Amino acid sequence: MAESNYDPGADTLIEIYRRMALIKQNDERFRAAIKSGRLVAPYYSPRGQEAIPAALSVHLTPQDYICTIYRGIHDMLAKGVPSRLIWAEIAGRTTGTCKGKGGPMHVTHPESGVMITTGIVGSSMPIANGLALAAQIRGENRVTIANFGDGASNIGAFHESLNLASVWKLPVIFVCQNNGYAEHTRFDLGTSVAHIADRAAAYGMPGLHVDGNDPVAMWHAAGEAIARARAGQGPSLIEAVTFRFYGHILGDADAYMAKGEKSAAMEKDPVPRLRASLIERGIATEASLAAMEAAIASEVEEAEAFAFASPTPDLSELLRDVYAEELAA
């Protein structure tokens, strides 16, 4: 464990909490909108995984890149994509990040450094290498984060990507958000190792196994890996252990989980845990956090209203953005 003077300071902890609360509130509202029928979209809730991108992203600058996956609004929000743009994209509106043409699985926002969101398991990693390669060739001090799940560590792209990143010492951090299930299959039934972090050794890079629901532990791990990448020492693999509260896709029956597993995980919800700890340690007060949460609530409410007030794309968008120039059908 690091010395306490290396711990995140009060401001950082509060900022981590703010990002977690922002993710939690957006997610709660997305689920409510979908359940009520106001919003129709495939939705992969990141609820329960908030601490990972919140604690990681405070080490990043807007110039750093991230690649994420279909379960990714936590990563996007933490990196700074405005809630309203994500809402409008998931609602398929022209004001969304991608004009409503990508949808929930393809939110992209280069302005915030969110370079791709992929719906293909494992495919964030090869592309993250390329972003890191460009930074390396140009001598830029940028890092790239490749987010993916535990299931993705069993696909070829993971192994090809870690190998190449290591050979070329790319400034990339592979962040495996191990939520215990690959779709509906329990981690140990599909993975040959107890810890995905152990696979890093095969590719000659550090592998950090960390409690992804502990923001301080996550902050340390991410800080170490990001500093290493910025120093030109190459990639790292972080395995952040967590749990997804709402299944693979919203509407899951959870029949593949052991009874009580989910409720036990939800009792250890990282968001209220950090909240209580901030108050207990005198870092924040109940009133200050309540005010922060109220501000987030209005932001999220406004984001939803903005999305539903926005127009759907004009049909002329169908053949636009296929190529640089619009080709005849």
Place this chain on the structure above:
Amino acid sequence: MNASAKTFNTIQAVNRAIDDAMEDDVNVIVLGEDVADAQEGGVMGVTKGLSTKFGASRVRSTPIAEQAIIGAAIGASLVGMRPVAEIMLMNFTTVAMDMIVNHAAKLRFMSGGQTHVPLVIRTMTGTGFGVGGQHSDYLEAWFAHVAGLKVVAPSNPADAYGLMRSCIDCEDPCLFIENMASYWTPGPMPERGTRVPIGKAAVPREGSDVTLIAHSRQVADCLAVAKQVEAEGISAEVIDLRTISPLDNATILASVEKTGRAVIVHEAVKPFGVGAEISARINEALFGKLKAPVQRIGSAFCPVPFAKPLETAFAPNTAQIAAAIHQICR
């Protein structure tokens, strides 16, 4: 064609095009298996000299990991690099199909135009070398079927130079198909910087009785047969597609409207091939004006065989082209 008296072959043409592009733009980089000089500059020597001239940072030999190669090229292209990625053989693109089809082709559209992928994927293929079922397929129809990709297949060194320059300039992902058997065939060398536009076919021979439509290696076969049937009084026009997607409808339809007959030839297997698409377009536009049914010639519908007589029988040949012409020009 604005050509000097100098000649070069397609290996030299592609090499020179990349070399010139790297001189002109620091964002052009080369990735692929064995592409650097320490690994002999590519299995056919197409990238020879580039790493020595431009350095190991911009010209990188990669592990044998096609997803990683194309993924890295895509990621770099998203932020303004212009990678030329080599997938040694066209069959090996199958290992990277997710990267090519789900990502390179679609990121512009799925991001609502915020990002795009100015990437060139070079690959070679073709029968004649006895390399069997996994090293010589023509798969251009697969890629032409994907919105967002451009597919080019030059038939001669000058077009290889000009199309490679255009592909590197292009803001969209381009698949650049090189034919192994015609790598060493010499042709006129165009001036430095010459571009051949993507999406524009050439008409290397004009005629009035029948239109022969081909790309890549089969253009030379069509030109040879056109010369041969001229002695019989048949005037054959030859279209070199140069680009498969986007297809040059205007050139194809203008020619077939004039001749009333068409024979389409490619080395890919015949069913569901590029020939089927071209035939459909001709029929849709010119049904009442055709003097005979459109003819398609492709390879046999089987894996590329190894044994020499089988491999030879597999691929289209000049006798088949002549027979098709005779059948519809009687």
